[in-house]
Amino acid sequence: MRRPLVRSLIASLALAGGSVALAGPAVASPAVTVVEQAAATTEAAENRIEAYWTTERMESAIPADVSLAADKARVPAKKVRAAAVPENPQPRLGKVFFTLGGSNYVCSGTATSSSNGDVVTTAGHCLNEGPGAFATNFAFVPAYDHGSRPYGTWTAERLYTTSAWANSGDFDYDVGFAVMNENASGQSLTQVVGSYPIAFNLARGLTYTSYGYPAGPPFDGESLYSCSGTARQDTVGGSQDQGLTCDMTGGSSGGGWLTSGRINSVNSFKYTFDPSTMYGPYFDSTIQSVYNSASAA
Secondary structure (H helix, E strand, O other): OOOOOOOOOOOOOOOHHHOOEEOOOOOOOOOOOEEEEEOOOOHHHHHHHHHHOOHHHHHHOEEOOOEEOOOHHHOOOOOOOOOOEEOOOOOOEEEEEEEEOOEEEEEEEEEEOOOOOOEEEEOHHHOEOOOOOEOEEEEEEEOOEOOEOOOOOEEEEEEEEEHHHHHHOOHHHOOEEEEEOOOOOOOOHHHHHOOEOEOOOOOOOOEEEEEEOOOOOOOOOOOOEEEEEEOEEOOOOOOOOEEEEOOOOOOOOOOEEEEOOEEEEEOOEEEOOEEEEEEEOOOOHHHHHHHHHHHHO
16 A cells, blocks of 8 residues: 555635636745545456546546636736647647546646656646545546547556645646556556656756647647747746746646656646736656655555
8 A cells, every 4th residue: 555645625626617717826835745645546446437438528528727817917918829739649648537526627648757657747736626635537548539549548546746736726836646557458558658758957948848638719629739939937927837828728737848858847727818828837846756756656
């Protein structure tokens, strides 16, 4: 058995209509604390979750996007709208499905290099309400494309996030890691689909390509898209996050930001008055500690 969950239950985050509106991200640096939750730990649970995610449920899952309130006056008056580029499906990238508060949601995720070969990186709000309960029925579908599941449906054995996200909904630490179960042949996720290495404490202002499955209009969530550009500091809300010009919508949450072939952030949130910029957390030592726990599980 892996070590038990240690967390504080505070008022749950409302995901009404697949969106949430919050006052703004916290900026205080938290203690380095790993928060975890057991998921599908038996074969029966794995089978149940695999059966649960029918094509119909996947298609009707709500995009788990997050919009934060911001002072409109602080948003640049002119924005260059970066159109997301359609991509061919990639086995290391996929869709994340989960249940929170009795509703089914969809995000994006990335198969990530790890000691156990089973880690998927996503956003914290794609596996925990922040603050509140962990998701159930968590599954990852690599290379999803218009209902096709060429590498099957993978269930999570354990879910991890930062204490700052799980206990206070701090968007500076809106990151989650899922440890997936092996498949029926005893193979790890990354043995089957490959993985991207992960990097921490890099310089700010790097050039990234972000990936995701945007499902909110004008997208339909059925195929992979990307945005590319140079990250910039959050001058709108003053968070520690970085922004990337990108018009991807809900459903792309949790999709990885890659720089030099390494995952170094995830799609996290947008400001209400700045829909052309996607923000992602800076991967620091706190986030690294959570990854290390998931990698060693």
